[in-house]
Amino acid sequence: MSDSGRRFVVDTNVIVSAAWKEGSIPDLALARLLAVGVVLVDARILAEYRDVLARKKLARIPIERREAMLTKLAAAAEVIDPVAAYEGPLPDPDDRVFVEVALAGRAHAIVTGNLRDYPEDLGFEVLPPATVLARLA
Secondary structure (H helix, E strand, O other): OOOOOOEEEEOHHHHHHHHHOOOOHHHHHHHHHHHHOEEEEOHHHHHHHHHHHOOHHHOOOOHHHHHHHHHHHHHHOEEOOOOOOOOOOOOOHHHHHHHHHHHHOOOOEEEOOOHHHOOOOOOOEEEOHHHHHHHHO
16 A cells, blocks of 8 residues: 555654755655655644754754755645644653644654654554655655
8 A cells, every 4th residue: 555645743853864864764755755745743843843953963954954844844744733632651751742743633654763752552653764765655
């Protein structure tokens, strides 16, 4: 089954990896997601993307690349308004926002480099960028 047109939430670690190295698997996966999938966000996720990419330790990423990525994401993404908080346990409570948006937006998957940060019983897949890229190829 093709994942074309499917709905995805993208964890911030994928955004950082994509911005860090042009042509990397995360960069190619994000580009493909934006071309053929639906990326789901909310205001909290967009703010986190912006805040994390503005961190001093990521200053080696050209500001033009960071801004272009954020602009493209904001323009292409579907903004979701989660109506309910996710109360289940998570290894990293900061990931709760991604689960809430995925549930509210009926996502097919969260795309992350940290698979262990998400439980298996969420009702959608949790996939690494390489798997998403292969499926959307």
